[in-house]
Amino acid sequence: MSLLVLYNPVCGHSQGHAIFQHIVLPRLAQHGHTPAAVVATTHPGHAGEVVLQHLAAADGPLTVVLGSGDGTLHEILAALHSGAPTGTRTAARLLSFVLVPCGTANALYHSLFPPSPDSSQELRDSQTRSLDAYLTDGPRARPLTLAQTVLLDGAQQPTGASIAAVVASTALHASILHDSEALRPTHPGVERFKLAAQQNLTRWYHARARLAVAHTPVPNAGIAPVVEIFSPAARGFVPYTGPGAAPDGTAVTLDGPFVYFLSTVNADRLEANFRIAPCQSTFPPLPESSPPTIDVVVIRPLRDPALLEESEHARQAFAEKSMAILTAAYRDGAHIHARYGGAGEVVEGGTGDVVVEYFRCNSWEWIPDPSDQYAHLVCVDGEILQVEPGGKAVNTALHRADGYTISVYS
Numbered sequence: 111m112s113l114l115v116l117y118n119p120v121c122g123h124s125q126g127h128a129i130f131q132h133i134v135l136p137r138l139a140q141h142g143h144t145p146a147a148v149v150a151t152t153h154p155g156h157a158g159e160v161v162l163q164h165l166a167a168a169d170g171p172l173t174v175v176l177g178s179g180d181g182t183l184h185e186i187l188a189a190l191h192s193g194a195p196t197g198t199r200t201a202a203r204l205l206s207f208v209l210v211p212c213g214t215a216n217a218l219y220h221s222l223f224p225p226s227p228d229s230s231q232e233l234r235d236s237q238t239r240s241l242d243a244y245l246t247d248g249p250r251a252r253p254l255t256l257a258q259t260v261l262l263d264g265a266q267q268p269t270g271a272s273i274a275a276v277v278a279s280t281a282l283h284a285s286i287l288h289d290s291e292a293l294r295p296t297h298p299g300v301e302r303f304k305l306a307a308q309q310n311l312t313r314w315y316h317a318r319a320r321l322a323v324a325h326t327p328v329p330n331a332g333i334a335p336v337v338e339i340f341s342p343a344a345r346g347f348v349p350y351t352g353p354g355a356a357p358d359g360t361a362v363t364l365d366g367p368f369v370y371f372l373s374t375v376n377a378d379r380l381e382a383n384f385r386i387a388p389c390q391s392t393f394p395p396l397p398e399s400s401p402p403t404i405d406v407v408v409i410r411p412l413r414d415p416a417l418l419e420e421s422e423h424a425r426q427a428f429a430e431k432s433m434a435i436l437t438a439a440y441r442d443g444a445h446i447h448a449r450y451g452g453a454g455e456v457v458e459g460g461t462g463d464v465v466v467e468y469f470r471c472n473s474w475e476w477i478p479d480p481s482d483q484y485a486h487l488v489c490v491d492g493e494i495l496q497v498e499p500g501g502k503a504v505n506t507a508l509h510r511a512d513g514y515t516i517s518v519y520s
């Protein structure tokens with residue numbers, strides 16, 4: 111097994127170099143691991159180039175000790191996605207990551223090692239838990255689900271593609287990631303996401319979404335292949351039978367406008383405490399033998415019984431509710447229990463309609479209204495893509511992509 115050490119020295123609070131020199135490299139040496147190379151990235155895109163070079167230099171599995179945030183991991187996956195052809199290889203090649211969180215949000219690391227209220231502060235702050243897992247003989251690397259996004263134009267021709275290990279989104283989250291990049295120099299921490307959220311909270315996004323499951327029933331999977339929704343009353347997923355559901359349950363059409371449309375694979379949180387997709391850990395997706403799934407978190411303002419139609423007043427009124435709902439995600443994912451009271455007030459409990467629609471499916475499509483420029487933004491692990499007017503984005507969960515199985519030590 112070949113070992114590469116790679117870190118981004120400028121992400122997050124620019125601590126990568128110190129962490130690797132003082133902690134990671136000494137620990138690897140202590141355990142007798144000699145990397146083929148130790149590389150600090152020098153420019154955007156560099157991480158992907160380095161991993162492609164190492165994969166080309168030797169066949170067989172490769173382990174990368176990666177000091178970065180989610181964006182650098184994404185760059186590597188994107189490089190594989192657009193990289194060299196995988197030739198005649200029939201078995202997927204193994205690429206495993208040991209994650210050392212040096213970035214801003216570190217969503218995947220914090221999802222793998224969530225801060226538990228019972229754990230010590232030292233454990234909560236630890237940046238070496240994936241490294242510890244790698245250096246001990248016990249746990250093996252766990253395979254990641256990947257989410258491929260393809261952009262199609264109005265003639266159904268591909269105009270772009272990317273791949274996520276954490277998040278693919280449109281609407282508010284895509285706008286936040288789009289705008290927060292400009293705030294990076296002044297706000298290197300997660301507060302830049304909150305600032306960008308405030309800038310975008312009153313916007314509604316005009317689009318139609320379609321969620322779907324793979325049609326083929328899975329032998330012995332024990333579940334019917336239908337789009338599911340989280341039910342606070344059932345305290346679990348149930349088949350979605352609401353407006354827009356296809357008669358056989360395999361697809362759901364959601365009409366806008368939307369405030370929020372975000373999907374995750376592997377991750378139940380986007381920051382240490384922002385647990386936006388809690389079912390990823392509370393009800394983990396079925397193992398690798400089943401079709402890979404995506405969790406989709408949706409907020410559609412016109413489901414609010416207090417709002418009859420879109421207006422400036424309605425957008426302002428709903429912005430306060432959006433803020434309250436998203437803030438509840440910091441309370442261990444409590445937002446998925448929020449419901450509407452009779453006058454449209456947001457309550458936890460009761461029997462009203464859920465405020466957040468939380469779906470589980472295998473793929474989604476996002477078809478923006480051509481007149482809404484902001485609805486054309488798509489975020490894939492922080493990379494911002496743009497749907498062409500008249501086009502759409504299609505996101506599909508995969509167990510492996512481009513001839514690689516991607517794993518992380520946890």
Ligand SMILES: Nc1ncnc2c1ncn2[C@@H]1O[C@H](COP(=O)(O)OP(=O)(O)OP(=O)(O)O)[C@@H](O)[C@H]1O
Pocket residue numbers: 118119120121122151152153154155156178179180181182183185212213214215216217492
């Ligand atoms: N030497 C470098 N100089 C400037 N930018 C770099 C360099 N090396 C890598 N980068 C860029 O840094 C960006 C930020 O890295 P990354 O996304 O991993 O961290 P982050 O944004 O701080 O954390 P997170 O994605 O977890 O919020 C990447 O998009 C990458 O292209």
